[in-house]
Amino acid sequence: MYQRLQKYITERIETDDQTLQAIFQKFKPLSVKRNQHLLKEGEVCKHYYFVNSGCIRIYNINNSGQEGTRYFAFEGSFGTALPSLIEQKPAFEFVQAIEHSELLAINRADFYDLVANTPQFALIYRQILELAFITAQKRIYGFQGLGAIDKVRWLLNYQPLILSRISNKMVASYLGITPATLSRLKSKLK
Amino acid sequence: MYQRLQKYITERIETDDQTLQAIFQKFKPLSVKRNQHLLKEGEVCKHYYFVNSGCIRIYNINNSGQEGTRYFAFEGSFGTALPSLIEQKPAFEFVQAIEHSELLAINRADFYDLVANTPQFALIYRQILELAFITAQKRIYGFQGLGAIDKVRWLLNYQPLILSRISNKMVASYLGITPATLSRLKSKLK
DNA sequence: TCAAAACGTTGATCTAGGACAACTTTTAAA
DNA sequence: TTTAAAAGTTGTCCTAGATCAACGTTTTGA
Numbered sequence: 549m550y551q552r553l554q555k556y557i558t559e560r561i562e563t564d565d566q567t568l569q570a571i572f573q574k575f576k577p578l579s580v581k582r583n584q585h586l587l588k589e590g591e592v593c594k595h596y597y598f599v600n601s602g603c604i605r606i607y608n609i610n611n612s613g614q615e616g617t618r619y620f621a622f623e624g625s626f627g628t629a630l631p632s633l634i635e636q637k638p639a640f641e642f643v644q645a646i647e648h649s650e651l652l653a654i655n656r657a658d659f660y661d662l663v664a665n666t667p668q669f670a671l672i673y674r675q676i677l678e679l680a681f682i683t684a685q686k687r688i689y690g691f692q693g694l695g696a697i698d699k700v701r702w703l704l705n706y707q708p709l710i711l712s713r714i715s716n717k718m719v720a721s722y723l724g725i726t727p728a729t730l731s732r733l734k735s736k737l738k
Numbered sequence: 739m740y741q742r743l744q745k746y747i748t749e750r751i752e753t754d755d756q757t758l759q760a761i762f763q764k765f766k767p768l769s770v771k772r773n774q775h776l777l778k779e780g781e782v783c784k785h786y787y788f789v790n791s792g793c794i795r796i797y798n799i800n801n802s803g804q805e806g807t808r809y810f811a812f813e814g815s816f817g818t819a820l821p822s823l824i825e826q827k828p829a830f831e832f833v834q835a836i837e838h839s840e841l842l843a844i845n846r847a848d849f850y851d852l853v854a855n856t857p858q859f860a861l862i863y864r865q866i867l868e869l870a871f872i873t874a875q876k877r878i879y880g881f882q883g884l885g886a887i888d889k890v891r892w893l894l895n896y897q898p899l900i901l902s903r904i905s906n907k908m909v910a911s912y913l914g915i916t917p918a919t920l921s922r923l924k925s926k927l928k
Numbered sequence: 929t930c931a932a933a934a935c936g937t938t939g940a941t942c943t944a945g946g947a948c949a950a951c952t953t954t955t956a957a958a
Numbered sequence: 959t960t961t962a963a964a965a966g967t968t969g970t971c972c973t974a975g976a977t978c979a980a981c982g983t984t985t986t987g988a
Binding site for chain 1: 944945946947948
């Protein structure tokens with residue numbers, strides 16, 4: 549149940565078994581179906597999720613009614629609507645399982661208790677925040693100024709898993725192009 | 739010299755005078771001229787900057803040779819090339835004073851010493867990271883799907899200081915449009 | 929204080945990619 | 959297993975905003 553989470557933690561920090569167990573205790577298993585939402589726009593986010601298997605995505609719907617995908621969390625990753633979880637304000641984004649997924653969920657109070665009282669976990673959270681920021685920056689500013697075809701090439705280089713595992717529709721929304729354009733570009737790249 | 743920084747800290751955390759002094763000690767005054775670079779692409783970032791007066795901007799130059807501005811730090815804000823500072827890898831971005839500015843600079847080692855050994859400062863850093871992430875997310879995903887004119891409106895609503903204080907050229911690079919387009923839109927909005 | 933350079937404005941084109949639509953293929957629910 | 963709905967593909971057309979260029983205005987540094 550907790551092997552993947554254990555791997556995640558021990559790869560990142562020095563710790564002991566007692567601390568690990570104290571951490572695990574706060575993470576509750578949660579099984580979600582394909583397309584099930586964990587959070588909808590306007591709700592206040594209460595949980596952080598660790599993906600044991602499957603995949604969740606974070607996306608929003610803009611003024612024109614189009615989906616924009618921000619992030620895919622595959623097995624072995626954390627994912628949530630972080631701004632809403634941090635600020636406890638209504639989320640601008642949706643959190644959705646896009647495959648049948650086995651998750652570990654920790655609620656906000658427990659999460660921040662761990663951060664406040666377990667120095668090793670505070671370090672984990674710092675790393676999560678740093679990485680979230682860096683990842684978002686790289687993706688977004690790596691894209692800016694690129695034409696659509698170069699975005700697809702970028703994805704092929706840096707996140708091929710997304711292209712092989714995610715529907716074209718969602719990939720397109722991740723790249724900020726239409727499915728039609730993505731379809732044309734993929735045939736051009738072959 | 740340290741009034742603004744003191745305000746920044748005491749607004750955010752509970753602290754005592756001794757801790758404050760220990761923090762101030764690590765921040766060295768630094769005076770920079772308009773247009774002077776604090777960091778260039780490819781260099782490894784060694785300092786975090788607090789802006790006492792003036793303004794620094796973080797920007798990058800993309801494949802097509804165009805500038806894209808990520809962030810303006812006005813007086814009372816922190817700014818640096820955070821990904822490079824964190825990972826100690828060559829920066830993808832430039833850090834530049836765009837007005838004559840009085841800064842307080844803390845080097846990386848001192849910064850992380852404070853984070854590791856001063857719990858209050860660790861909390862400040864956590865808040866910086868959380869805010870940096872949230873701010874970046876809001877700006878970027880607030881923009882996506884918007885036409886150029888709505889980006890300008892967004893700026894008018896949420897960051898009017900930028901429009902009043904920054905050159906059109908840099909505002910345009912912040913919005914991801916050309917100065918020509920920005921000029922046309924501004925006259926349309928009047 | 930003045931010349932050169934940078935910046936801003938406006939007009940005339942051009943184009944990448946969106947919008948819409950028709951059709952095929954895949955998926956999933958009953 | 960069937961069939962309705964969703965996703966993918968491909969064509970045609972269109973538009974927002976880029977590009978290029980000319981010209982006025984502001985800035986700056988010698």
